[in-house]
Amino acid sequence: MNGTTPQLSATVRTFSQLLSSTRRGARLARLLAVEQLRAWEVSPGVTERAEQIVAELAGNAALHGRVQGRDFRLVLTLDTGTLRIAVTDARGDQLPSLSASADVGPLPDAESGRGLLLVAALADRWGTDPYPPGGKTVWAECACEPHGPDTHSGRT
Numbered sequence: 704m705n706g707t708t709p710q711l712s713a714t715v716r717t718f719s720q721l722l723s724s725t726r727r728g729a730r731l732a733r734l735l736a737v738e739q740l741r742a743w744e745v746s747p748g749v750t751e752r753a754e755q756i757v758a759e760l761a762g763n764a765a766l767h768g769r770v771q772g773r774d775f776r777l778v779l780t781l782d783t784g785t786l787r788i789a790v791t792d793a794r795g796d797q798l799p800s801l802s803a804s805a806d807v808g809p810l811p812d813a814e815s816g817r818g819l820l821l822v823a824a825l826a827d828r829w830g831t832d833p834y835p836p837g838g839k840t841v842w843a844e845c846a847c848e849p850h851g852p853d854t855h856s857g858r859t
Contacts (some may be wrong), residue, residue, distance in 0.1 A: 768792025
């Protein structure tokens with residue numbers, strides 16, 4: 704008896720873009736991410752979460768991970784129901800730490816200092832990886848729900 708098992712084809716989608724380590728580059732990263740996720744037909748709830756995560760990680764790369772003359776890279780990967788957002792910058796010596804942000808915390812009226820708290824709240828997982836010879840990658844992952852009711856933004 705010859706039987707074949709049906710195979711599901713898993714398509715991994717990847718988007719990668721090098722951007723200038725400036726406010727303009729961080730803004731462009733957010734806009735490009737949203738356009739790409741819409742093209743991939745990622746649900747609006749996940750797209751909204753990803754937009755905020757990209758804004759925070761790209762903003763941090765432009766502000767804290769900047770090295771004169773070096774860019775940062777945004778990579779989006781959609782694989783088997785998981786969206787991975789990765790931002791690589793040139794400052795491996797400055798690793799982000801949620802515990803430092805949570806322990807000290809921003810001043811109530813401060814305009815910054817909450818980025819990683821937002822990333823941690825919006826992402827299902829996040830972390831850092833070294834990027835030799837001297838950079839780092841900060842990444843976040845979001846589970847992608849199938850199209851249907853959007854449970855994150857209150858829309859159906």
